[in-house]
Amino acid sequence: MKLFIDSTQKIFVAALLNDNNTIEYKVITETKYKVEEIINFFDKLSKLDSIEEIYINLGPGSFTGSRIALLYVRTLSQLNSNINIFTTNSYELLDKQNHSNAKSIFYINATKTKSYSLSKNKVEIIDKVFCESQINYEEILNNFSFYQSIFVLSSFKNIQPIYASNPQIGEVKK
Template sequence: MLTFAMTTTTKLAGLSLYKKDKLLGEIHVEMAKTHSTTILEQIDSLLKWTGKKLDEIENVIVSIGPGSFTGVRIAISVVKGLFFGKNVNFYEVNELDALGYQGYYNLKINLENDENVKIYSLIDSRKEKIYSSAYEIFCEKAANKLELVKNYEVTKLDNVIEEIIENKQNGENNKKIYLIGDAVFNYKVKILDKLGNFVKIFEDKNLAINTMTYVQMFLDKNLRNDDVLGKNIVKKTDIFNLKPDYLEKSQAERDKK
């Protein structure tokens, strides 16, 4: 069973190919402009390097956003074009959820049972406008689990900073706050200047999304069947219902008004 995962939601394009739970190959390329000129070439290279064929892929996992409007559309359009009429299972992943889980996976090994942890996922939409959501790690007898505690939103970086400061001053002082996402990398100087010891930031190499996280979520059976907060985060869909989730209207849609 081959599983292919893909994102072009931000400037960093990510592709990975797995056979069951074994990584066969991955590609990460940061683009200055658009992914459309190189993404098919990257997919072709991934298949050649791993010695696999497109027809062997059974599961396709793709990011539906939020992020760059063009980038989100590119990934979805490409997988629809490549796998139209083929017998594959389609799965969609919200990029904010995936970032939350990426942070969780990075922390999981070192978590103590009594630790109180909150993770903010922050995706840059330029000029300090960001896509944001928050998650908490809950400790249970069998294992730790991650739950969405603040729904997806479009906001300003200053609003998130103010929220964290306010929460720290009103009851979350014992909670460890972690930040993840490309917005953290892009605005790190300001974040550290405003928040200082209030937050912890993952290493630069772990801030941007990695499609290996998508596959790990899939292998962990974090499958979402509804839209309730905290109810898993990989949703099975089909080629016709696979659609972007921008969180906001595009410039063209706003201009119509």
């Protein structure tokens, strides 16, 4: 079984796929409460011990969403050392989906007033762009074999979410 998870965008997506890449169970929902959605998703999975591969988007996107999904993925891989983790990023998903070239630039939501500008080798936070790109998760899940090539096998110890700037955790530093 394969697990696909992406909580970097406004939409939380998680799906369990069988060896033929057929969807066994999925959740696609727009939410601010990604922690609750992740907990609910894993609570409903009866085949957790059959997961052999995990596919995760590392961002950029929601700070909390990126971190909590990665925490679950790392935990699963520590509980079952036979799980392989494959990672990608929002740019690669959009680029593959749009059949683009290496010069493409995509914009995704960062905050109410900012967007992420994504290119092949650069992520920036810019003033809001109102024609932001949307990842079509139904397309990805329904054609998962096509998208697998943009994921890279990664060690759970070395996986980090992608941020456009260093995250501020705790008190504001002076």
